[in-house]
Amino acid sequence: MTARASRGRRPGAPDTRAEVLAAARTSFGELGFRGTTIRSVAAAAGVDPALVHHYFGTKDDLFVAALEIPVDPREVMAPVVAAGPDGAGERLLRAFLGVWDDPDVQPGLLALARSLLGDDSGPMVRDAFIPVVVGPVLAQLVADRPEVRIPLVASQIIGLVVTRYVIALPAMAHAPAEDLVARMGPVLQHYLTGDLA
Amino acid sequence: MTARASRGRRPGAPDTRAEVLAAARTSFGELGFRGTTIRSVAAAAGVDPALVHHYFGTKDDLFVAALEIPVDPREVMAPVVAAGPDGAGERLLRAFLGVWDDPDVQPGLLALARSLLGDDSGPMVRDAFIPVVVGPVLAQLVADRPEVRIPLVASQIIGLVVTRYVIALPAMAHAPAEDLVARMGPVLQHYLTGDLA
DNA sequence: GACGTTTTTCATCATGTGTTGAATTGTGCG
DNA sequence: CGCACAATTCAACACATGATGAAAAACGTC
Numbered sequence: 001m002t003a004r005a006s007r008g009r010r011p012g013a014p015d016t017r018a019e020v021l022a023a024a025r026t027s028f029g030e031l032g033f034r035g036t037t038i039r040s041v042a043a044a045a046g047v048d049p050a051l052v053h054h055y056f057g058t059k060d061d062l063f064v065a066a067l068e069i070p071v072d073p074r075e076v077m078a079p080v081v082a083a084g085p086d087g088a089g090e091r092l093l094r095a096f097l098g099v100w101d102d103p104d105v106q107p108g109l110l111a112l113a114r115s116l117l118g119d120d121s122g123p124m125v126r127d128a129f130i131p132v133v134v135g136p137v138l139a140q141l142v143a144d145r146p147e148v149r150i151p152l153v154a155s156q157i158i159g160l161v162v163t164r165y166v167i168a169l170p171a172m173a174h175a176p177a178e179d180l181v182a183r184m185g186p187v188l189q190h191y192l193t194g195d196l197a
Numbered sequence: 198m199t200a201r202a203s204r205g206r207r208p209g210a211p212d213t214r215a216e217v218l219a220a221a222r223t224s225f226g227e228l229g230f231r232g233t234t235i236r237s238v239a240a241a242a243g244v245d246p247a248l249v250h251h252y253f254g255t256k257d258d259l260f261v262a263a264l265e266i267p268v269d270p271r272e273v274m275a276p277v278v279a280a281g282p283d284g285a286g287e288r289l290l291r292a293f294l295g296v297w298d299d300p301d302v303q304p305g306l307l308a309l310a311r312s313l314l315g316d317d318s319g320p321m322v323r324d325a326f327i328p329v330v331v332g333p334v335l336a337q338l339v340a341d342r343p344e345v346r347i348p349l350v351a352s353q354i355i356g357l358v359v360t361r362y363v364i365a366l367p368a369m370a371h372a373p374a375e376d377l378v379a380r381m382g383p384v385l386q387h388y389l390t391g392d393l394a
Numbered sequence: 395g396a397c398g399t400t401t402t403t404c405a406t407c408a409t410g411t412g413t414t415g416a417a418t419t420g421t422g423c424g
Numbered sequence: 425c426g427c428a429c430a431a432t433t434c435a436a437c438a439c440a441t442g443a444t445g446a447a448a449a450a451c452g453t454c
Contacts, residue, residue, distance in 0.1 A: 016431080032315055034231045038412065048433050050414080055431095059412065117363065118229055118315020151360060151368040152380060158364075159356025163348060166314065167355075169327065171348040182394035183349060187384050197379035213401080235442065245403050247444085256442065 017055050020045045022107075024052075025066045029110035032118045033063055063115075069108045071099055073133055081140045088141045089189030090181050096157065097177040100165060113161055143193040152191040160184065214252050217242045219304075221249075222263045226307030229315040230260060260312075266305045268296055270330055278337045285338045286386030287378050293354065294374040297362060310358055327351055340390040349388040357381065 023044035027036040038059055042049040056062040076099055080091045099105055116129065135150060142149045160180070164172040172180075220241035224233040235256055239246040253259040273296055277288045296302055313326065332347060339346045357377070361369040369377075 032231075034229075037410080039410085049412090050434080051432060053413065114315070117359065118311070147368055148380075151366050154366065155356035155360040155369065155381075156353055156384075157356070158359050159352035159354070162314065162355050162359065163352040169348050169351065171344055172352065183345075184352075186394075187353075187387065190384065197383075234440080236440085246442090247404080248402060250443065251402080 016045070016047060016051070020047060020052055020055060021065060024056075024062050025107040025111055028063060028066050029107045029114055031114075033115045034118075038062070063111075067108055067112050069105055069112075071105055074137065077137045081137065085141055085143065085193050087189070088192055089187070090185035092141070092188055092192075093181045093185050094177070096160075097180060100161070101177060106165070110165055113166060117162070117166065138192075141192050145196065148196065149191055153188055156184065156187055156191065213242070213244060213248070217244060217249055217252060218262060221253075221259050222304040222308055225260060225263050226304050226311055228311075230312045231315075235259070260308075264305055264309050266302055266309075268302055271334065274334045278334065282338055282340065282390050284386070285389055286384070287382035289338070289385060289389075290378045290382050291374070293357075294377060297358070298374060303362070307362055310363060314359070314363065335389075338389050342393070345393065346388055350385055353381065353384055353388065 020041065024036070024041045027041050027044065038052050039049045041062075042052050052062065056065050076095050077092075080088060080095050083091060100109060134154070138150045138153055139146050160172070163169045164175075164180075217238065221233070221238045224238050224241065235249050236246045238259070239249050249259065253262050273292050274289075277285060277292050280288060297306060327347075331351070335347045335350055336343050357369070360366045361372075361377075
């Protein structure tokens with residue numbers, strides 16, 4: 001306790017730990033969890049594989065560290081839901097794209113998405129992610145029959161994520177966010193509050 | 198040529214080869230290419246791993262064998278495009294769901310989709326699958342600006358595939374096909390021929 | 395019954411992986 | 425300087441996987 005000041009070596013001038021984490025993020029985002037190897041991450045960071053284990057423990061630990069995202073979904077969505085259902089489709093999309101297009105956040109989100117889609121984590125996203133995280137937020141925007149409308153909204157948003165970020169279809173990946181808001185916003189609005197046959 | 202009739206042993210009464218192929222299909226569909234192991238496929242078929250190699254060669258060969266699908270996309274889509282743009286959204290969706298809901302075809306398609314999404318085959322679907330296979334078909338249904346409309350259609354259909362088959366959100370997975378046609382058909386129609394802001 | 399062919403298995407190799415623990419280097423503090 | 429501690433690397437283990445080639449088992453044909 002008594003001013004147990006640090007002795008010994010200080011963190012290296014180039015923050016190696018951060019470089020390893022960044023390499024892990026992009027690798028997880030591009031190749032998924034199984035496709036990413038500790039050795040390849042270490043190589044990308046110009047470092048020995050054992051160092052990766054030294055900083056982050058097991059591979060799973062490294063994965064959750066790579067997923068750490070400086071964004072609170074509820075905080076982002078608060079203004080969207082606060083403004084009521086009118087025009088919610090476009091605001092929802094704008095907020096969503098704002099987060100995903102942020103270069104600081106995108107690698108982590110991509111890693112999350114890639115693994116949720118690829119590595120047999122169907123149950124994860126089906127039983128936890130959608131119902132617990134995004135479900136309650138969308139529920140406040142929906143006109144009625146949320147059990148029907150929310151999956152429809154999810155389907156269009158997931159399609160957007162896959163085509164724009166995961167697969168990166170040129171027309172989707174390079175389109176300005178506002179173009180997508182204009183084209184897909186009405187569809188989301190329809191799913192949220194429109195007539196549902 | 199001269200009635201070189203088969204001598205030796207005949208194919209086993211329970212068609213082992215077919216069982217191995219079926220096991221491979223479901224495994225590739227549930228766990229993707231990387232997640233599937235030759236040993237697990239052999240175990241699921243109650244068979245020695247070497248037998249898998251004996252029938253289908255390498256793991257890649259097994260994969261393409263598992264993808265063999267008794268469906269010609271152009272044949273399925275022909276009536277859809279033949280009837281013209283009116284109501285094409287609903288017809289497109291109906292034909293699509295008809296194929297995917299066929300239990301004979303679904304495992305192979307799932308394996309294909311899972312791997313296209315998961316195993317870093319972005320370039321594959323981006324540069325080959327969409328432009329070559331589905332692009333030309335959709336191009337015949339589109340009002341104008343195909344480079345904008347086709348990706349939008351793709352995004353909604355991919356969202357449907359992911360939520361209904363890959364992730365299997367209950368509301369999407371258990372919905373009767375006609376319900377989905379009624380709810381999402383108009384959206385596809387809008388992407389195909391509607392006003393695009 | 396004996397041969398030939400196919401099916402099926404056994405034993406094995408080479409490789410890549412996650413992980414670990416000891417050893418080495420480097421830097422600041424007394 | 426020399427000590428303490430952190431950063432970093434080396435060497436190696438245990439394990440799973442894809443793949444191979446030879447042997448054994450099953451079955452129809454002559």
